[in-house]
Amino acid sequence: MYLYDQYDQRIVDERVAQFRDQTRRFLAGELTAAEFLPLRLQNGLYVQRLAPMLRIAVPYGLLSSAQLRKLAHITRHYDKGYAHVSTRQNIQLNWPQLEEVPEILAELAGVQMHAIQTSGNCIRNTTTDQFAGVAADEREDPRPWCEIIRQWSTLHPEFAFLPRKFKIAVCASEQDRAAIHAHDIGVELLANAAGEYGFKVLAGGGLGRTPVIGSVISEWLEKRHLLTYLEAILRVYNQYGRRDNKYKARIKILVKAMGVEAFREAVEREWALVKDGPSTLTDEEIARAKSFFTEPPYVQLDAGASAAALQARCTADPIFGNWVARNTLAHRVPGYRAVTISLKATGNAPGDVTDSQLELLADLADSFSFGELRTTHQQNMVLADVEASALYTLWQQLQGAGLATPNIGYITDVICCPGGDYCSLANAKSIPVAEAIQARFEDLDYLYDLGPLELNISGCMNACGHHHIGHIGILGVDKKGAEFYQVSLGGSQSKEAAIGKILGPSFSQEDIPDVVENILDTFVSLRQEEETFLQTYNRVGIEPFKERVYAKTH
Secondary structure, eight states: OOOOOHHHHHHHHHHHHHHHHHHHHHHTTSSOHHHHHHHHHTTTEEEOSSSEEEEEOOGGGEEEHHHHHHHHHHHHHHSSSEEEEOTTSOEEESOOOGGGHHHHHHHHHTTTOOOTTSSSSSBOOOEEOTTTTTBTTBSSOSHHHHHHHHHHHTTOGGGSSOSSOBOEEEEOBSSOSSOGGGSSEEEEEEEOTTSOEEEEEEESOBOTTSOBOOEEEEEEEOGGGHHHHHHHHHHHHHHHSOOSOGGGOSHHHHHHHHOHHHHHHHHHHHHHHHTTSTTSOOHHHHHHHHGGGOOOOOOOOOHHHHHHHHHHHHHHOHHHHHHHHHHEEEBSSTTEEEEEEOOOOTTSOTTEEEHHHHHHHHHHHHHHSTTEEEEOTTSOEEEEEEEGGGHHHHHHHHHHTTOOOOOTTSTTSOEEOOGGGTOTTOSSOSHHHHHHHHHHTOOHHHHHHHOSOOEEEESSTTOTTOGGGSSEEEEEEEETTEEEEEEEEOOBOSTTOBOOEEOSSOEEGGGHHHHHHHHHHHHHHHOOTTOOHHHHHHHHOSHHHHHHHHHHHO
16 A cells, blocks of 8 residues: 655644644634634534534545554544444544544544545545455556545645535446446546557536536546546636536536536647646656555465365355355455455444454454455445455454444445434434334345345435435435435446436335335336346336335325
């Protein structure tokens, strides 16, 4: 993983000192709330419903064991003993005291972490595939490109005050596990007709009030031009994006207003001014970025023998075998597997992880995965490099900590924002809805019979829970002062990305488990052999689901 140099460390340390003084002046009454607002946002600090919220940057989701231990310490000493994994692969603290935030930032700086650009109208954390570098379907490791984007975008003076927040995702695999079509900019590494690798670039995607699937702006871009092309897109957005109405300020609104062709032409004109400028990537700079993501010291293993031994262990212990089948993924190196650690045990808020669990995960990362762990935008965690022969021991330790729920990719693996329990923007609670759904569908045999199924919940139109691109999406809405929930179907974050269609009038919180059950019953009655939920929905459309749900509910 990337390690700070002396300049990185100095910048982060100086930012801590600046914010310490800014916080002191605010608490002393020397700064007004309006004056303090942009200062705290530049350091990842929000004012939430009951307490401040601090969002900690986790570049492309990669953490060292030392950073995990520091996060455990911080949650124990400065918060309520747990942290939350966000859909941008960051870590959030929901209960820090304002006067202690500078101390938290100082602690983070000691392990090369910060909260810079995790909020505000700037380029946010660049995200990617949680299996980057190990996935069997990967064309190239995307993390060096994420790191290049991170270094270019962090504290970039031209893009510090954009019309609105700005999010970039990078994909380099056959499957899109980074949801690039739902981002302000999506970058996909792929080959052209000559077999040369470069980037397809999409722009204008996003969720929120006006969900939009991104449009292709460049079909293929040489690698060396990545930053100059991104710079051209940002310049067009910075110049023409709306600043008079925050609800119309995202780049998706600009692309739609201009039209894709006109927007592309504007980018090309801007790009002509910077194309071969200082931000053009040299072979040396690309090699430098790649040098931080070298292959760990894998053991050479007999793939056949390893697979046979794992299969024998799975047969001997079917519960373990079930976890292997659901929560581990084939690795590009023979004899290894990538392990997804579920943070979706029934009764726990999706994405929450305790201080003791963080410490255990740090130990497990050291013992089983070369001292590294990843966060995912599905709000889980990943140990990416586990020897197959060590899976049983790892599973036993995860079981003891409540981290071995075998539900990855199934309906109880819910994506869920903090909602009205924490967020001052939320119209409704999200966590109790997620917990009610998890409790209703605890039967694992039923879960597996349903097959892969993504259920996403947001507490408001800001769509932090990505409800628009869930196979089933649930949105909290305010209905004359009461909390209600709108349901959508057919969303997808894959390369065949789609925005879900609203089922109809909203439902009460108590109705939601029944509504979901009726949707699933309809799917089961209509599906053809081996069809997934999304395949059945795409074949039959929304009407059969609507008829069943409203006939049963009203």
